[in-house]
Amino acid sequence: FHPVSASGGFNSMVYSLALNSTENTLYVGGIFTTYRGVANSARYIAKLATADGSIDTTFHPVSASSGFNNNVYALALNTTGTTLYVGGDLTTYRGISANNIAKFLANGTLDSTFYPISAAGGFNYYVSALALNSTGTTLYVGGSFDTYRGVANSARNIAKLSTADGSIDTTFHPVSASSGFSGGVRALALNSAGTTLYVGGGFSTSSGSAIAKLSTVDGSIDTAFYPSASGGFNNYVYALALNSTGTTLYVGGAFTTYRSVANSARRIVKLATSDGSIDTTFHPVSVSGGFNGDVYALALNSTGTTLYVGGFFTTYQGVANSASRIAKLATSDGSIDTTFHPVSASGGFNSTVYAFALSPTEATLYTGGSFTNYRAAVCPYAGSLNATDGALVVP
Numbered sequence: 603f604h605p606v607s608a609s610g611g612f613n614s615m616v617y618s619l620a621l622n623s624t625e626n627t628l629y630v631g632g633i634f635t636t637y638r639g640v641a642n643s644a645r646y647i648a649k650l651a652t653a654d655g656s657i658d659t660t661f662h663p664v665s666a667s668s669g670f671n672n673n674v675y676a677l678a679l680n681t682t683g684t685t686l687y688v689g690g691d692l693t694t695y696r697g698i699s700a701n702n703i704a705k706f707l708a709n710g711t712l713d714s715t716f717y718p719i720s721a722a723g724g725f726n727y728y729v730s731a732l733a734l735n736s737t738g739t740t741l742y743v744g745g746s747f748d749t750y751r752g753v754a755n756s757a758r759n760i761a762k763l764s765t766a767d768g769s770i771d772t773t774f775h776p777v778s779a780s781s782g783f784s785g786g787v788r789a790l791a792l793n794s795a796g797t798t799l800y801v802g803g804g805f806s807t808s809s810g811s812a813i814a815k816l817s818t819v820d821g822s823i824d825t826a827f828y829p830s831a832s833g834g835f836n837n838y839v840y841a842l843a844l845n846s847t848g849t850t851l852y853v854g855g856a857f858t859t860y861r862s863v864a865n866s867a868r869r870i871v872k873l874a875t876s877d878g879s880i881d882t883t884f885h886p887v888s889v890s891g892g893f894n895g896d897v898y899a900l901a902l903n904s905t906g907t908t909l910y911v912g913g914f915f916t917t918y919q920g921v922a923n924s925a926s927r928i929a930k931l932a933t934s935d936g937s938i939d940t941t942f943h944p945v946s947a948s949g950g951f952n953s954t955v956y957a958f959a960l961s962p963t964e965a966t967l968y969t970g971g972s973f974t975n976y977r978a979a980v981c982p983y984a985g986s987l988n989a990t991d992g993a994l995v996v997p
Contacts, residue, residue, distance in 0.1 A: 603655040603986035603995055609639035610655075611982035612648075616970025619959040620677035620686065626652045628959060628968055629686055630984060631674030645669025647688065649710075652961070652968075655986075661710040670695050670704075678732035678741065684708050685765070687741055689729030702729045703743065705765070716768040722752035723768075725761075733790035733799065734765070740818075741765050742799055744787030758782025760801065762818070774821040781821075783814075791842035791851065792818070798875075800851055802839030812839045813853065815875070827878040832862045843900035843909065844875070850933075851875050852909055854897030868892025870911060872933070884936040890920030893929075901958035901967065902933075909933050910967055910989075912955030926950025927973065930992070942992040948978045950992075965989055 604610050612634035620629040630648045637644040637657050646669050649661040662668050676689035686706040695704055695712055701724025705716035717723050731744035743761045750757040750770050760782050762774040775781050785805035792799050801814045811834030815827035828834060835857035843852040851873045860867035860880055870892050872884040885891050895915035902909050911929045918925040918938050928950045930942035943949050957970035967989045974982050976994050986995040 603650075603652065604981060604984065605655075605996060607980060610980065611984050612637055612644065614983065615956070615972045616983045617673070617675050617956050618677045619957045619968055619970050620679040621652070621959040621961065621968065622679055622683040623962040624683040627658065627683075628652050629677050629679065630970060631677050631688065631690065632970065632983070633673045634983065635669075640664060642666045642668065646672065646674045646690070646692070652966075652986075667697055670700070673728075675728065675730045676732040678734040680734060680738040680765075681736065682738075685713075685738065687732055687734065687765075689732050689743060689745065691728035699723060701725055702727065702745070702747065703768075705768070716765065718768075720751075725750055725757065730786065730788050731790045733792040735792060735796040735818075736794060737796070739765055740771075740796070742790050742792065742818075744790050744801065744803065746786040748782075753777060755779045755781065759785065759787045759803070759805065760821075762821070774818070788838065788840050788855075789842040791844040793844060793848040793875075794846065795848070798824075798848070800842050800844065800875075802842050802853060802855065804838045806834075811835060812837065812855065812857065813878075815878070827875065829878070833878065835860055835867065838896075840896065840898045840913075841900040843902040845902060845906040845933075846904060847906070849875055850881075850906065852900055852902065852933075854900050854911060854913065856896045858892075863887060865889045865891060869895065869897045869913070869915065870931075870936075872936070884933065893918055893925065898954065898956045898971075899958045899969075901960045903960065903964050907933055908939075910958055910960070912958055912969065912971065914954040921945060923947045923949065927953065927955045927971070928969070928992075930989075942990070951976050951981075960989065966995060 613636035614634040616632040618631040649658040670692045671694045672692040674690040678687040688704045705713040725747035726749035727747040729745040733742040741763045762771040783805035787803040789802035799816045815824040836859040837857040839855040841854035866887045872881040893915035894917040897913040899912035909931045930939040951973040952975040953973040955971040959968040967987045
């Protein structure tokens with residue numbers, strides 16, 4: 603997938619990944635323009651074969667007018683792998699208007715039904731999170747916007763859209779300056795039934811401090827999960843992972859305190875979705891607990907027993923070099939897998955991990971970020987790891 607070569611990957615950061623298990627391809631979004639040394643081969647988006655990392659030039663022709671004109675931060679793929687949603691800090695795709703949101707058909711063309719070609723289409727500022735329901739009919743969008751299709755206060759950092767035509771649900775988010783969140787949304791997680799949406803970010807209102815649980819019907823907040831002004835986190839939430847039964851929510855970010863208890867949640871936490879209570883077995887209340895730097899990416903295996911964590915940390919539970927930007931944890935007690943990441947300065951990545959995608963067999967973990975090396979091997983911005991022992995998978 604990634605030859606050990608300086609020209610083997612992208613020329614800049616990867617922020618998002620979406621795996622198409624039907625055709626064994628990986629969609630990649632970020633701030634890059636070059637792949638494997640070929641200029642304009644991947645302008646902020648690319649479609650790669652998971653077998654050997656080769657790029658699909660049908661989806662993205664090698665051209666300065668292909669792709670987007672700016673950063674891609676979020677990707678969401680429907681279950682059949684036929685439709686891809688893209689969010690970011692962008693305004694055009696292949697020269698066509700696409701204000702921070704786009705819907706692709708399988709061949710890489712824009713769906714103009716979802717996004718009418720109009721300067722007033724889309725959002726007025728960047729999109730950083732997407733969540734698609736299981737039927738593929740509804741798309742939840744999070745970011746730092748307040749206007750959709752030219753209507754002010756129609757989407758204050760959160761929106762619920764029809765995937766058919768991109769229309770906004772005003773029951774979920776009424777057109778109002780007091781609707782939505784007070785700050786940016788950075789992460790979304792939807793339960794399998796599509797009835798509950800978990801939201802993380804940098805907001806702080808009665809709707810929640812960096813975390814909230816919403817009804818997908820009308821956008822109302824669950825006060826059992828978030829009971830008071832002292833609830834929530836003391837800093838940004840960047841990543842969310844929900845187990846398959848919807849009973850447990852893993853949260854990653856820049857925080858250290860949860861519900862006013864210092865050192866109760868040092869960048870990682872495990873919460874009960876029923877009442878938002880914290881699992882102190884997974885994260886003891888301790889200054890040496892958790893990570894020493896921000897968490898940006900989470901991936902949970904299908905049985906809910908293993909959690910992969912990515913970010914800008916190097917230390918876990920006070921052990922230096924135990925988690926160089928990546929870690930594999932047991933969800934039962936938060937213990938780290940030292941087979942996956944040996945305690946070593948050269949054991950992980952040399953810079954931040956921002957995105958994960960776990961293969962359907964759960965044998966392979968795809969990673970994206972700002973890194974250029976893994977275990978001292980050249981690995982520019984994207985890599986494929988053995989999910990058991992963390993070894994770099996090369997062709």
